[in-house]
Every structure is written in C-alpha cells, then in structure tokens.
Amino acid sequence: MKVLEERIINDGYWVGEGILKVDSFLNHQLDIALMDQIGEEIAGIYDGERIDKILTAEASGIAVACSVSRAMNNKPVVFAKKKKPSTMVDGFYSVPVRSFTKNTESNYYLSKRFLNAGERVLIVDDFLAKGEAGLALCNLAKEAGAVVAGLSAVIEKKEQGGADKIKAAHGIDVRSVAVITNTDGNTIQFE
Amino acid sequence: MKVLEERIINDGYWVGEGILKVDSFLNHQLDIALMDQIGEEIAGIYDGERIDKILTAEASGIAVACSVSRAMNNKPVVFAKKKKPSTMVDGFYSVPVRSFTKNTESNYYLSKRFLNAGERVLIVDDFLAKGEAGLALCNLAKEAGAVVAGLSAVIEKKEQGGADKIKAAHGIDVRSVAVITNTDGNTIQFE
Numbered sequence: 001m002k003v004l005e006e007r008i009i010n011d012g013y014w015v016g017e018g019i020l021k022v023d024s025f026l027n028h029q030l031d032i033a034l035m036d037q038i039g040e041e042i043a044g045i046y047d048g049e050r051i052d053k054i055l056t057a058e059a060s061g062i063a064v065a066c067s068v069s070r071a072m073n074n075k076p077v078v079f080a081k082k083k084k085p086s087t088m089v090d091g092f093y094s095v096p097v098r099s100f101t102k103n104t105e106s107n108y109y110l111s112k113r114f115l116n117a118g119e120r121v122l123i124v125d126d127f128l129a130k131g132e133a134g135l136a137l138c139n140l141a142k143e144a145g146a147v148v149a150g151l152s153a154v155i156e157k158k159e160q161g162g163a164d165k166i167k168a169a170h171g172i173d174v175r176s177v178a179v180i181t182n183t184d185g186n187t188i189q190f191e
Numbered sequence: 192m193k194v195l196e197e198r199i200i201n202d203g204y205w206v207g208e209g210i211l212k213v214d215s216f217l218n219h220q221l222d223i224a225l226m227d228q229i230g231e232e233i234a235g236i237y238d239g240e241r242i243d244k245i246l247t248a249e250a251s252g253i254a255v256a257c258s259v260s261r262a263m264n265n266k267p268v269v270f271a272k273k274k275k276p277s278t279m280v281d282g283f284y285s286v287p288v289r290s291f292t293k294n295t296e297s298n299y300y301l302s303k304r305f306l307n308a309g310e311r312v313l314i315v316d317d318f319l320a321k322g323e324a325g326l327a328l329c330n331l332a333k334e335a336g337a338v339v340a341g342l343s344a345v346i347e348k349k350e351q352g353g354a355d356k357i358k359a360a361h362g363i364d365v366r367s368v369a370v371i372t373n374t375d376g377n378t379i380q381f382e
Contacts, residue, residue: 015278015280019277019278021278023278023302023305024304024305028269028270028272028301028302028305029267029268029269029302029304029305030253030256030257030260030267030268030269030270031265031267032257032260032261032265032267032268033265035257036261058249058250059249059250059253059270059272059273062221062250062253062254062257063253063254063257063268065221066221066223066226066253066254066257066258067257069221069223070223070227074222074223074224076220076221076222076223077220077221077223077254078219078220078221079219079221079250081219081250082250083295086210086294087206087210087212087214089206103277104274110219111214111219111220113215113220114214114215114219114220
C-alpha cells in the first residue's frame with residue numbers, strides 16, 4: 001500500500017533494537033484518514049470471506065480495528081484488555097502475552113460473552129514483530145472455539161519472525177499491509 | 192441522543208457501586224455504526240469552534256476519539272498512554288490519574304511532540320463519573336500550554352460529580368452525549 005509505505009518512509013524512524021517508531025500517525029497520534037484507507041485495504045484482502053467479528057488488543061489495535069470494521073459493514077470489534085477490570089464479573093478468557101517493547105509479561109482478558117464457538121474472527125493489530133500479541137490473540141480465539149479467518153497487521157517487520165511463528169502454531173497466513181524486510185536501523189525497505 | 196439512550200436502556204446494566212456496564216457496545220465490544228453516530232453528535236456540539244486536535248486516553252477513549260475525528264474532517268487524535276513505552280525516548284508530559292473501576296493509581300504519558308502550546312484540544316472519553324480521567328487529561332493539556340476547547344463523554348453519570356469538579360478546577364463546561372442522573376442500581380434515568 002503505497003500511501004502507507006510513503007508515510008512510514010517520511011515519518012518513521014528506528015530507535016534501536018529493531019524498533020520502528022511511527023507514533024506520529026499509528027499508535028500515539030492517529031491519522032484517521034490514513035487509518036480508514038488502511039481499513040479499506042485490509043477489508044479488501046479478506047473480500048468474499050465470512051468474517052463475523054474483528055478481534056484486537058488494547059490499546060494500539062483499537063483504531064485500526066475500528067477502521068477495518070467500518071470497511072466491513074460495521075462488523076463488531078472486540079478488544080482484549082490488558083487488565084481485568086473489577087466490572088468483569090462474569091466469565092472471561094485469559095491468555096499470557098509478552099511485550100518486547102514494554103519489556104513486560106502480562107495477560108489478555110476477554111469476556112466470554114463477546115467471542116463464541118464457531119465465530120470467524122479477523123485479528124488485526126498495529127504491529128507484527130516477534131508475533132507475541134498475534135499469538136496471544138490466536139490463543140484467545142482458540143480458547144473460545146472461534147475460528148481465526150485471518151490475521152493482518154498494519155506494519156509487519158518480517159525479519160523478526162512473527163508471521164512464521166503464527167503460521168507454525170496456528171496454520172494462519174499473516175497478510176500485512178506494509179511488510180518491512182530489514183531491521184538494521186538505517187534504511188526502511190519494503191517487501 | 193435518543194439512539195444512544197435506547198441502547199443504554201437495552202444493553203446496559205448496573206454491577207454495583209454505581210458502575211454501569213455497557214461493554215457490549217462501548218468499551219469492550221464496539222458498535223462502530225453507533226460510535227460514528229456518537230462522533231457526529233459530539234462534532235455537532237462544537238460546530239463552529241476551532242478544534243485542532245482530539246485528546247483522549249487509552250484504551251476505551253480511542254474508538255470514540257476516532258469517530259469524533261472522522262466527523263471533524265479527520266482532525267488528529269492523540270491518546271495518553273498508561274505506561275511509558277521504552278520507545279518514548281524523547282520528552283513527555285506525565286500526570287497522575289486514579290481509576291475507581293480498576294482501583295489503581297497510575298499516570299498518563301504523552302509525548303511532547305503531539306501537544307503544543309496554543310493548540311485547542313477537544314477532550315473526549317467513553318465515561319465521565321468521578322471525573323478523574325477528565326481532570327488528568329485537562330492537566331496534560333495545561334502542562335503543554337494547550338487550550339481545552341471542550342470536554343465530552345459518551346456517558347456521564349451526573350450524580351458522581353465529575354463535571355462539577357472539572358468546571359471548578361479548569362472552568363470547562365462538560366457536554367456529554369448521554370447524561371444519567373441516578374446511580375441507585377435499579378433503573379437508568381436520563382437528564
């Protein structure tokens with residue numbers, strides 16, 4: 001997706017340890033016009049497939065998921081929470097997840113009311129690097145007996161192997177909008 | 192806003208301690224069609240005023256902020272983070288915030304690059320109850336020297352006094368989409 005690649009080139013920069021910073025439009029400040037173009041692009045990838053729900057994780061996945069939903073006739077969005085709120089009093093699914101950028105181990109929580117056996121979910125997120133969030137979301141879907149119809153990140157850093165891990169563990173082909181092939185910290189190269 | 196009030200009546204329920212659960216459409220599962228109607232409603236409240244940016248906090252404010260942005264010609268959204276990511280290497284603002292539903296004290300973090308002196312920001316959030324998140328967002332804006340042009344929650348629980356606190360501390364009139372006047376845990380009554 002040319003407009004996204006150009007934006008990454010113009011506004012993105014490496015901050016060490018293979019971390020690409022794009023917080024001026026994707027995950028701190030948000031460019032909603034671009035987000036909606038990304039939503040259309042992801043919806044196009046899964047055109048013709050049955051998708052019942054969009055699944056993501058708080059916080060950075062939410063904006064992307066909203067735009068994908070809009071492009072898919074307002075399919076419901078569900079986002080996994082990183083803390084179990086005291087109001088989550090009925091049943092919930094919980095899976096462990098690791099964040100490399102935040103250097104934390106935590107859990108995703110999802111109310112059982114919002115993911116059902118047999119539902120076909122499309123998992124979306126802002127980034128796919130080592131694949132930990134993607135794997136955790138696949139595991140959440142599995143716990144619910146839902147079917148992962150696809151997984152799409154806005155930006156995938158291929159060299160960090162997340163897509164391969166998800167393919168190996170869950171048999172799902174990751175189809176991201178922009179795939180960056182290097183992590184050397186100098187240039188930004190796309191597949 | 193009739194469609195929102197009806198949805199709250201149909202899908203919302205009290206879970207004790209004055210907490211209204213509306214997680215089937217507002218802050219866990221998201222109804223994007225409704226969210227966009229809410230966005231239009233909030234944009235209408237501030238029609239004719241100069242708004243440079245939409246400010247919210249992760250996670251539940253993000254979807255609302257995206258829809259408000261869309262209804263305001265894609266004004267940039269900025270959301271405060273609850274943890275300082277290791278990639279937030281340059282300057283940032285930080286203010287304390289308390290969550291009553293999660294029973295935690297934490298901080299909001301916002302990169303200095305995304306909020307500037309003199310900018311007019313519209314603060315939006317999913318809920319306004321005791322006003323802690325709203326106050327913290329006002330404080331963030333103040334630290335940056337930005338002007339709070341308005342503050343709007345999707346659902347305000349008037350009895351819990353948040354709007355009065357924000358008016359007293361920052362002189363801002365809170366203008367919410369649905370204002371609930373009782374917290375007795377039985378019925379749901381609107382202003």
